[in-house]
Amino acid sequence: MAPALIAAVLAGQAAMAQPAPAPVTVELSAAQVLDLASAKGESGDIAGAITLFAALAKDPDVDIRSEARFRHGRLLEGQRRYADAAVLYRAILDERPDAQRVRLQLAQALLLAGREGQAAQTLRQAQAAGLPPDITRIVAQFQSALRAMAPVGGSLEVALAPASNINRAPRGATLDTIIAPLQLSEDGQAQSGLGVKLAGQGYVRLPVAPRLRWTARASGQGFLYGKDQFNDIAASLETGLEWSLGRSRLQPGLGHTRRWFGGRPFTIANTASLSWLRPIGKRTQLDVSASAGHNDFQQNDLQDGAAIDLGVALERAFDARSGGRISLSAQRLAARDPGYASVGGGVNLLYYREVGRSTLFLSGGVSHLGGDDRLFLFPRRRIEWLVRTAAGITLRQVQVRGFSPVIRISQERNFSTVGLFDFARTGVDVGITRAF
Secondary structure, eight states, rough: OOOOHHHHHHHHHHHHHHHHOOOOOOOOOHHHHHHHHHHHHHHHHHHHHEEEHHHTOSOOOOOHHHHHHHHHHHHHHHTOOOHHHHHHHHHHHHHOOOOOHHHHHHHHHHHHHOOHHHHHHHHHHHHHHHOGGGGHHEEEHHEEEEOOOEEEEEEEEEEEEEOOOOTTOOOOEEEEESOOOOOOGGGGGGEEEEEEEEEEEEEEEEEEEETTEEEEEEEEEEEEESSSGGOOOEEEEEEEEEETTTTTEEEEEEEEEEEETTEEEEEEEEEEEEEEEEEEETTTEEEEEEEEEEEETTGGGGGGEEEEEEEEEEEEEEEEEEEEEEEEEEEOOOOOSSTTTTEEEEEEEEEEEEEEEEEEEEEEEEEEEESOOOOHHHHSSEEEEEEEEEEEEEEHHHEEETTTEEEEEEEEEEEEESSSGGGEEEEEEEEEEEOO
16 A cells, blocks of 8 residues: 555544544524524524524513514514514513503504504503604604505404303293283293304405595404304494595495394394594594494384484593593484384493503493383383493413403393393303404
């Protein structure tokens, strides 16, 4: 064997006999990982960047968690995943409610996700808490965008809905009439049950002129029970225009609603509406609405007639984490039989507050109804007072593909001079909700 070849073989054997070098471990600080994640995002490695940001969101240092979520959110906005970005900004605010720049970023993400109402509410909360002078101009730009954009979006809620009185029926087995006590069938008496609630809506707003948008909305809600005769389903289609007049917005529209009860057609309603929306100062928004239409009751023609509704609502942000709403309403229902015709009105209150990574809400309302005349079988004209209360919580700390758990408890008590309409009801909704 040639000397050169022998030397090469011996050198190779010596190298093989030496132990392999130990792997080199490089420890990076959280700040360096943040920079690495950002660099991956800028270079197009979106999956790698998201993996690093998600890991940093669990860092024990709140500054690192917040910065990681913020950069993650901006990355998702670049991918047009605005609703997912909004979830991250909300997580920052849960821990740092005074981070007003993040709140403004949340308002922008909500706006781009098509959730205009939530964007406006978030902006009012930011203004209620006070904004640095240097970002006043940004707020004005957001307000302009809220009046000019054409979002597409919607919401979905699925819940188990047990209730003590699913058919809102009187508690007794008999009713007093001018002839004799009337025996109610089993289905006509109060029934408790476990149901499934399905509710959702979708909408689109398309520009047709610099200050004019065409709008369309489809919505539906259903309560489905094991006893099919108590299923209650409603669906609506609405279309109209949104006309921006300075800071105000005028919305004329047309609507069509159908309702089914027990699998049978119940009502068909066609309406024309007009609403006026206007901010008042930095924290408050005024909403005035009116509608007129016709109700066609499919199972009782004597209830058919015109309907007029008027409403005024005032919403205000108290501070960066709480707000409320008060609304007044009035209704006039005409009917072929004066016993079914009525005049009514009411007041409703809503209060919400963010506590940690949850949102608590309380609501209550009282409404009054007076019939034009008594119904044939009953000795007294229909006069009612309906009291409603509700409390609930949305748990944002639990997120599954943008869905969050929601728990709602409600109580209704209707005091009526006509026993058929005198009822009490307690209900609970336990489900998941998401706006998109």
